Amino acid sequence: MPLRRRFTPEARTDVHRCLVCEIREHSVCNGIDDxxxxxxxxxxxxxxxxxxxxxxxxxxxxxxxxxxxxxxxxLFKSLPDGRRQITGFADVGHFLGLTTAKTYSFGAETVxxxxxxxxxxxxxxxxxxxxxxxxxxxxDEVTDELAEAQEQMLLLGRKTARERVASFLLNRMIxxxxxxxxxTEGCLVSLPMTRVDIADYLGLTIETVSRTISALxxxxxxxxxxxxxxxxxxxxxxxxxxxxxxxx
Amino acid sequence: MPLRRRFTPEARTDVHRCLVCEIREHSVCNGIDDxxxxxxxxxxxxxxxxxxxxxxxxxxxxxxxxxxxxxxxxLFKSLPDGRRQITGFADVGHFLGLTTAKTYSFGAETVxxxxxxxxxxxxxxxxxxxxxxxxxxxxDEVTDELAEAQEQMLLLGRKTARERVASFLLNRMIxxxxxxxxxTEGCLVSLPMTRVDIADYLGLTIETVSRTISALxxxxxxxxxxxxxxxxxxxxxxxxxxxxxxxx
DNA sequence: AGCTGTCGTTGATTTATATCAACAATAACC
DNA sequence: GGTTATTGTTGATATAAATCAACGACAGCT
Numbered sequence: 122m123p124l125r126r127r128f129t130p131e132a133r134t135d136v137h138r139c140l141v142c143e144i145r146e147h148s149v150c151n152g153i154d155d156x157x158x159x160x161x162x163x164x165x166x167x168x169x170x171x172x173x174x175x176x177x178x179x180x181x182x183x184x185x186x187x188x189x190x191x192x193x194x195x196l197f198k199s200l201p202d203g204r205r206q207i208t209g210f211a212d213v214g215h216f217l218g219l220t221t222a223k224t225y226s227f228g229a230e231t232v233x234x235x236x237x238x239x240x241x242x243x244x245x246x247x248x249x250x251x252x253x254x255x256x257x258x259x260x261d262e263v264t265d266e267l268a269e270a271q272e273q274m275l276l277l278g279r280k281t282a283r284e285r286v287a288s289f290l291l292n293r294m295i296x297x298x299x300x301x302x303x304x305t306e307g308c309l310v311s312l313p314m315t316r317v318d319i320a321d322y323l324g325l326t327i328e329t330v331s332r333t334i335s336a337l338x339x340x341x342x343x344x345x346x347x348x349x350x351x352x353x354x355x356x357x358x359x360x361x362x363x364x365x366x367x368x369x
Numbered sequence: 370m371p372l373r374r375r376f377t378p379e380a381r382t383d384v385h386r387c388l389v390c391e392i393r394e395h396s397v398c399n400g401i402d403d404x405x406x407x408x409x410x411x412x413x414x415x416x417x418x419x420x421x422x423x424x425x426x427x428x429x430x431x432x433x434x435x436x437x438x439x440x441x442x443x444l445f446k447s448l449p450d451g452r453r454q455i456t457g458f459a460d461v462g463h464f465l466g467l468t469t470a471k472t473y474s475f476g477a478e479t480v481x482x483x484x485x486x487x488x489x490x491x492x493x494x495x496x497x498x499x500x501x502x503x504x505x506x507x508x509d510e511v512t513d514e515l516a517e518a519q520e521q522m523l524l525l526g527r528k529t530a531r532e533r534v535a536s537f538l539l540n541r542m543i544x545x546x547x548x549x550x551x552x553t554e555g556c557l558v559s560l561p562m563t564r565v566d567i568a569d570y571l572g573l574t575i576e577t578v579s580r581t582i583s584a585l586x587x588x589x590x591x592x593x594x595x596x597x598x599x600x601x602x603x604x605x606x607x608x609x610x611x612x613x614x615x616x617x
Numbered sequence: 618a619g620c621t622g623t624c625g626t627t628g629a630t631t632t633a634t635a636t637c638a639a640c641a642a643t644a645a646c647c
Numbered sequence: 648g649g650t651t652a653t654t655g656t657t658g659a660t661a662t663a664a665a666t667c668a669a670c671g672a673c674a675g676c677t
Contacts, residue, residue: 198523200613206523221509226516249505256504257497261469263511268474270518275446275454277525278572282664316625324526326665331626348625348673365448530634564655574635579656596643596655624673631666641656647649 138162144190147214150238152258153248164248165238170231177218177229186218186245192235193313197321198227207322209269210314216262233313277324280365285323286333287362290343294353310343310351386410392438395462398486400506401496412496413486418479425466425477434466434493440483441561445569446475455570457517458562464510481561525572528613533571534581535610538591542601558591558599 136159145151153161165188170176176187179199187194194211208227211217217229240248249256276285295309312319316327323330334351337343342358345351353359361367384407393399401409413436418424424435427447435442442459456475459465465477488496497504524533543557560567564575571578582599585591590606593599601607609615 196519198519200523200527202613204527204613206526208519208522219512220516221512222516227519249508250501253498253501253504256501256508260497260504260508260511263508263515264467264469267511267515267518268468268470270515270522271444271446271456271475273522274456274518274525275448277522278454278569279448279452315623321526327625328627328666329664332664335626365450365452563653575655576636576657577634580634583656619677621676622674624671626671627669629666629668631664633663633665634661635663636659636661638659639657642654644651644653646651 136162138167139165142190144214148188148190149216149255149258149262150188152255153252154254157252160251161248164244165240168237168239170235170237172231172233172235174231174235175228176231176235176237177225177227179226179228180224183218183220183223183225184242186216186240186242187229187237188216188240189213190236190238193232194229194235194237195232195314195318195322196227196229205321206324207318209266209273210322216259219259219263232318282323282325282329282333283336283367284363284365285325286330286337287359289319289323290337290351290353291356291359291363294356308353308356310353312349312351316348384410386415387413390438392462396436396438397464397503397506397510398436400503401500402502405500409496412492413488416485416487418483418485420479420481420483422479422483423476424479424485425473425475427474427476428472431466431468431471431473432490434464434488434490435477435485436464436488437461438484438486441480442477442483442485443480443562443566443570444475444477453569454572455566457514457521458570464507467507467511480566530571530573530577530581531584531615532611532613533573534578534585535590535607537567537571538585538599538601539604539607539611542604556601556604558601560597560599564596 139145139150139153139158139162140155142150150161167190170192176194177185189211191213194215194217195207196209196211196217197205197207199205210232211229218225220226249259276288280288290310293310293312295311297308314322316330320327320330325333334343337359338345342355342362343351343353387393387398387401387406387410388403390398398409415438418440424442425433437459439461442463442465443455444457444459444465445453445455447453458480459477466473468474497507524536528536538558541558541560543559545556562570564578568575568578573581582591585607586593590603590610591599591601
């Protein structure tokens with residue numbers, strides 16, 4: 122059973138911040154040994170950002186690397202005429218801002234109140250060269266991101282609106298408490314973002330997203346009147362929908 | 370000026386294979402020092418594969434990692450009913466087969482005759498831990514792949530058929546010889562894949578791809594009757610089309 | 618509490634692209 | 648070298664999702 126650490130919400134740069142960090146084991150920071158955590162704390166700065174904060178502007182010099190410790194950040198790319206594609210949501214434990222280029226090729230904006238640890242580029246570089254385990258962990262993390270990106274390409278290129286929404290709800294489902302129950306019913310879905318964000322993530326319009334969610338509600342696959350908190354009634358059914366096994 | 374090395378097409382496992390490899394500097398192998406190349410050659414095996422060879426089967430145990438030294442490989446994901454999304458084409462210098470999971474989440478098939486160097490998982494692991502520069506190079510490579518994947522998500526989620534085809538042709542354009550000429554006219558595009566592959570990469574049907582290419586030909590943006598060799602007449606125009614700046 | 622703006626839903630209509638269909642061109646093969 | 652299969656093109660029609668439009672439900676503010 123993992124040790125439960127107290128999470129300190131205040132922005133602190135002290136040596137103990139990382140030692141005490143609740144989400145460390147779920148992030149790249151886990152690549153650094155417990156005895157070296159002071160160095161990690163010194164290399165980074167904890168920030169608290171209000172909803173709607175532009176963390177990264179497309180085309181801007183790539184100076185920072187962030188690790189999300191709470192909240193959700195949306196990553197996106199835009200076309201000159203304003204069309205936007207959200208390429209992912211970075212939740213707790215996920216990083217953002219990694220690039221080999223001089224400038225960012227994407228934007229990032231907080232969805233809700235977000236806490237991040239910010240690393241400046243040179244400091245990140247130092248960590249990568251000094252701590253092979255940290256670099257390995259980051260490589261694994263990026264490799265997983267790439268696999269997720271490929272899954273999303275399948276969604277955007279080949280799935281119907283119904284399949285897209287079902288896949289999305291499935292991906293954002295809070296893993297049900299492993300209380301040994303065979304059937305996973307009534308799973309919660311975390312939706313801190315707006316319909317516009319969901320549409321821009323799924324390559325649809327807000328109207329189509331809204332209609333599709335309404336349809337799923339109508340046919341009892343999901344429930345919940347609250348827009349940001351949906352409950353899945355049949356995970357099996359949703360899974361079938363997501364992969365194109367539509368029984369209707 | 371980079372030293373021009375002789376490329377040996379025969380499948381050899383000898384110590385000098387990597388030393389003599391023409392494309393080394395364009396791949397992850399460049400992360401290994403010249404003096405250590407014998408180890409790299411021993412860790413990998415050179416294979417020549419005919420067109421249409423299934424290199425990776427979705428869901429199969431992830432045992433190998435490949436580095437492409439010639440030809441083009443298509444990477445894809447499929448839905449149960451056969452719908453397919455090609456997530457990328459791995460050309461010379463690109464790797465494939467990287468994953469943190471036990472099994473591959475994607476498939477891979479050769480487009481034309483392909484030469485690869487195959488690394489078995491344990492051997493790759495060893496290289497990664499023993500040669501930090503190799504790992505760094507791979508991290509950079511994966512980071513770039515992720516940026517490309519995000520660009521492709523923008524294409525699949527938000528671009529029109531015209532914009533998708535224009536973007537594709539632009540991406541596959543052979544970089545024009547830097548002969549100092551101001552205007553880059555008549556650039557060649559490398560299209561070893563079929564229309565089906567292009568359609569599955571762009572999230573379109575073969576008919577739409579065909580029609581769009583015909584339209585671009587009709588309006589003098591491109592030429593070439595040969596299906597696998599197109600010539601771009603106006604790179605500027607194509608670039609405008611790709612980003613939605615359609616002047617028509 | 619009442620106003621104001623944002624966010625979400627639902628309905629009517631349009632449209633870009635898919636689908637269906639036929640044929641042309643190229644490549645593969647005996 | 649002519650036949651067959653594969654690959655690509657073009658046209659007609661259907662359709663899923665976009666667009667246009669109106670309204671409902673909140674959340675924030677004074």
